[in-house]
Amino acid sequence: MTHALDQATAGRFAALTLGHLTREWPYKLDQTLGGPGDLALPKTLHPIFHGSYDWHSCVHGWWQVMRLARLFPAMPEAAAVEALADRMLVAERAAGELAYLARPTTGSFERPYGWGWLLALHDELALRPDRGWAAAIEPLARAFAARFADYLPKLVYPVRSGKHDCTAFALVHALRWARTHDTALATLIEARAREWFGADRDCRPWEPSGEDFLSATLCEAVLMRDVLGTSFEGWLSAFLPDPFGAATTCLRAPALVSDRSDGRLAHLDGVNLSRAWGWRSIADALPDPARARGIANAHLAEALPHLADDYMGEHWLATFALLALDA
Structure with a gap:
C-alpha cells in the first residue's frame, strides 16, 4: 500500500493537533532554576x-x-487553525517567549531540537506574508539563529543519537531556514556538516536504541543531501555502499512498540515515521528507488494506525507523519 498526503489525512492530523496545542496539562518543563523567582x-x-x-x-x-x-x-480545520494563529502567534506573546530565553540559565534550553523546529516554524509562516504571524515570530527565530551561530563552531563532535540532541536532524531544519533568512548561518551549517560527515564511509548502523525516535543514520543522509546537492549521490554510495544488504538490515525492519502509554517507549513509533521520511528523502539517489519507497511504506504502515493511541504519542506523532508523507 502506498501512503499519500491528501485533504482527508491532512484534516485528521490537524484535528488531532488542534486538540492539544493549547492543552496545558500534563506538561514537561525544560528548565534550570536560577532562583525561587524562576518558578x-x-x-x-x-x-x-x-x-x-x-x-x-x-x-x-x-x-x-x-x-x-x-x-x-x-x-x-483550516479556518480553526488560522483563527488560533491570529490569537496566539502575536508579538506580545512572542516577547514573553524571548523574555524566557533572556534568563541566564537558558543557554542550552531545547538545544538543538527545539531550535531547529522553531526555525522551521518561522520558515513556514513566512510563506504567508499576507498575515502577521511570521513577523511576530521572527525575533524569536533570530534569537535561535544566533544561538546556532554561537554553538556550532564550538561543537567539536556532532551528536549522533536518535533523540533530541541529534545534530543532523536539527540542522536539516536550520539549513532550510537559513538559506532564505540568514546566508551566513547557511554557510556555517554547510561547512560544519562537511567537516563532521563529509568523510563518513561504509556505515554500519546499530539502531534503534530502545527509546530512540529518530534514525541517526538517515538523518545524516538527509542533511548531506541538502548540503551536497548534485554530489550527494557519490557521497551516499560511499556512506551506504550496500543499502539493501546485511549491514543495513536494522534500517529496513520497522521498530516494535511494546507500550504506547510509556512516553519513552512510544518514541519508537517516531523511529518508524522518521525512517519513512529518511528513506523517501534519499530514495532517488539509491540504486533501487522503488525498493526504498517500499521500505518507507512498511514503516508508515506500522506507525500510522497508532498516532492517537495514547497522549504520550498523540502530542507529537502527527508532525512526524506529516514529515514522512510530505517528503
Whole structure:
C-alpha cells in the first residue's frame, strides 16, 4: 500500500493537533532554576508554546498545522487553525517567549531540537506574508539563529543519537531556514556538516536504541543531501555502499512498540515515521528507488494506525507523519 498526503489525512492530523496545542496539562518543563523567582506556571513562562506536553512538541505542532492549512486551505480545520494563529502567534506573546530565553540559565534550553523546529516554524509562516504571524515570530527565530551561530563552531563532535540532541536532524531544519533568512548561518551549517560527515564511509548502523525516535543514520543522509546537492549521490554510495544488504538490515525492519502509554517507549513509533521520511528523502539517489519507497511504506504502515493511541504519542506523532508523507 502506498501512503499519500491528501485533504482527508491532512484534516485528521490537524484535528488531532488542534486538540492539544493549547492543552496545558500534563506538561514537561525544560528548565534550570536560577532562583525561587524562576518558578512559574508553563503558561506564564511560555505564552505561546505551553501546550502539547512540552515546548518543542508545541512548536512543531504549530509547524504542522500551519503547513497543513497552507497546503489544504479548503479543509474544514483550516479556518480553526488560522483563527488560533491570529490569537496566539502575536508579538506580545512572542516577547514573553524571548523574555524566557533572556534568563541566564537558558543557554542550552531545547538545544538543538527545539531550535531547529522553531526555525522551521518561522520558515513556514513566512510563506504567508499576507498575515502577521511570521513577523511576530521572527525575533524569536533570530534569537535561535544566533544561538546556532554561537554553538556550532564550538561543537567539536556532532551528536549522533536518535533523540533530541541529534545534530543532523536539527540542522536539516536550520539549513532550510537559513538559506532564505540568514546566508551566513547557511554557510556555517554547510561547512560544519562537511567537516563532521563529509568523510563518513561504509556505515554500519546499530539502531534503534530502545527509546530512540529518530534514525541517526538517515538523518545524516538527509542533511548531506541538502548540503551536497548534485554530489550527494557519490557521497551516499560511499556512506551506504550496500543499502539493501546485511549491514543495513536494522534500517529496513520497522521498530516494535511494546507500550504506547510509556512516553519513552512510544518514541519508537517516531523511529518508524522518521525512517519513512529518511528513506523517501534519499530514495532517488539509491540504486533501487522503488525498493526504498517500499521500505518507507512498511514503516508508515506500522506507525500510522497508532498516532492517537495514547497522549504520550498523540502530542507529537502527527508532525512526524506529516514529515514522512510530505517528503
